[in-house]
Amino acid sequence: MIAALKDFADRFLGRGDATITVPSFDGALKPNQLLETAETVGQFDAPEDLATDGKALYIADGAAILRLDADTATEVRRFDRVITALCCLPDGGMAVALDGREVQLLATPSASSVAATFSDSSISAINALAPGPRGTVIATDGSTQRLYRQWVYDLMERGRTGRVLSLDIASGSVRTLASGLQYAFGACTAGDALLVSESWRHRVIAIAADGSRRTILDNLPVYPSRMSPASSGGFWLTAFAARTQLVEFVLRENAYRRRMMSEIDPAYWIAPKLKSGQSFLEPMQGAHIKTMGVVKPWAPPRSYGLVIRLDATGVPLFALHSRVDGVNHGIVAAVEMDGALFALAKGPGRLLRAPLAMIDQELRA
């Protein structure tokens, strides 16, 4: 009863859980145009994830794995389902998530036979893979209720069924490291712990070997996604969209959200998107987005591009942005190779390359 009264009061006064606010992009997240000015290495139909073994860059594009050789993408393997996650393993093998429901291990990226398969009826949205400790592969399962491609449904339903799984290569067993997460999307080992992005909670958590959780980075102004290690220590954290007060408002208006989901095409929902500005039917394109027909870079973003560089303790050092007036939005993966950062902008289907020296120079300027 008291909780109900508090909830009513909070909604009336705009306080507590009903506060509709978002943090600003400041400090290390101060906006720039580094992602927008990055070189476009290639354009793909349905790019999803990146992986590197330190020698070559692999791209998951639809149902195929492509290898980037001197700016040319060559197909090395094709599957019967779309790939939703990809990672290179220390032994030269590769782990591939298919349709978010199954993980296959390959001895080499081009191997025709499958070394091991992990599937379970409860797995539905494997969206990131990473090499784990002691011969394991870490997988994040965004939701047990929705498929990977239905991530926006999970957000609108305020899903909290995300899990982190440990796949034991030797035994073929699947162990749940964490559950009840609000869309787990991306993991990376950090010493004995495991860093996991929790997108709908806008945070990165560390899961210790004993299963205890600790928040590393909280209250981000974006929806964080996949992570990868940086060569000089620390991590690259991607974010596929930025938060807005409008979406936060919709997320607390249950009745409105239910009607929107039942009556409106998902393409036009008031929800974060991987790309925007494609149709006049999209919401959020009034004067708060454009002035004299020109998109304001600081406008509330329906889609956004961001890669954050974290230090080893998870403190942001700097960020690369593609702002509202840009196109390189929906960054879902970023890996470092050969002194350059490769980022995958899923919105326009682009693979971007930004040399680390250039990033350093730009940030110093």
Place this chain on the structure above:
Amino acid sequence: MSDIILALRNATKLYAGVAAIESVDFELRRGEIHALVGENGAGKSTLTKVMAGVVTLTSGTMQINGVDAAPRTPLEARHLGIAMVFQENSLVPTMTVAQNLFLGQERFYNRLRGIYIAAQQFLQSLNFDVTPTATVGMLGAAKKQMVEIARAVLHQAKVIIFDEPTATLTPEEKKYFFDLVRDLKRRGVSIVFISHALEEALILADRITVLRDGKHVVTDDAVNFDRARIVQAMVGRDLSNTLYGRRKTTVRPAGARVLTVQNLKMAPMVKNNSLSVFAGQITGVFGLVGAGRTETFKVVAGVLKRDFFHGGEVILHDKPVRYRVPAPAVRAGIAYVTEDRKVEGFFETMSVARNIYLGLLAKVPGGRFLLSGREADRVGGSWVDKLKVRTTGNDMKVVELSGGNQQKVVIAKSLVQEPDLIIFDEPTRGVDVGAIVEIHELIQQLADQGKAVVVISSYLPEIMALSDRILVSRQGKVVEEFSALEATEEKIMYAAVH
């Protein structure tokens, strides 16, 4: 008759030996609109207060219509035809418009009906749409301005001085106000107006005078100015020989985020303000008066309350907080060092040690039943040594200290609470140069120790000398962020006024 209605020659005004204005020459032509611009502390207000008889010159002369005149009171200035419209208007809110208009001209028997009729006729003659029977407190800012102006005209003022007249006006009200000022000019009234909004000066004024550090920099026709030239004149001091001349070559990296302010609202000063403060860094907050800087951080520290409905969020160490009074904020590790130390900073008749000890007591939940004089002396004494407060003893009263040492006591009172987040609001206002250096060193040390430090200052060189990152506030919210390495005075000032 000379074209010059009011002139100041070699005008100097000293406050306790410090020059607020120094050897300033100023001329106001008959029927002109003359804008006075400059940074906070440039001497604009002092200059206009001299004209209006609020303060008198220490040296120099003032002439009205070519005759020496030195009004010692606003009443004398009014008799000389000079009226001043203050930013915080001087109307009595509980009286009607008509009563305010004729305030000071009452007779033994006042016929209210007669006053209302006279006021109605007078306001109509000015084309002011204000009801004479309305209570002033119920009027909007623009209407209050009109009443102030009407009162000035009623007193047959030939010179009207406006101090930040548009600060509280909406865009529509501003346009109306501009029309009023132009109408006054047509009537032959000379106007002096102070404004931080440079575009207003450029649009409205015939001539512009720029003051800097109490000195006259330039006076020229408005058509010869553009924004860049005004900003350059406002900030273009020679930095090489000043306390603040050193440019930063390195900045401290940001640590963990200590404070996040999200969409904070406190009408009318803070409007949807968002910012973050990080550990191990000095975050400088610059803005002109009325930019909402102080109010934002007073809300953070529980000194002021945010809007009741949808007032936004303050997040300290990743937890939302809402302080209605300062005590819980102090216990949570927030220290706010006030800009107005004499009113809010200390108990002036209490000893230095007791004042510092009070800071410690503020952190104890529920206070203490028994107080220890010995502990007060010990705690106070250690901080007096640490901050090099120049006293004759711990029992010396704070009121007997110099401004710089008083400020050190205020700082000690906050630091004794061992805060994680320290907010310095105008930390060196009214402080002598030697103490400024020591206070700056102290602030730097706090950041080096990993504390999150915020410095709010209207003095650009101070912001640039201290800050690792600089937030620029304008019209109630942070509008720009600079790294100290990339910031220039021109860039900051442009962001603050643009």
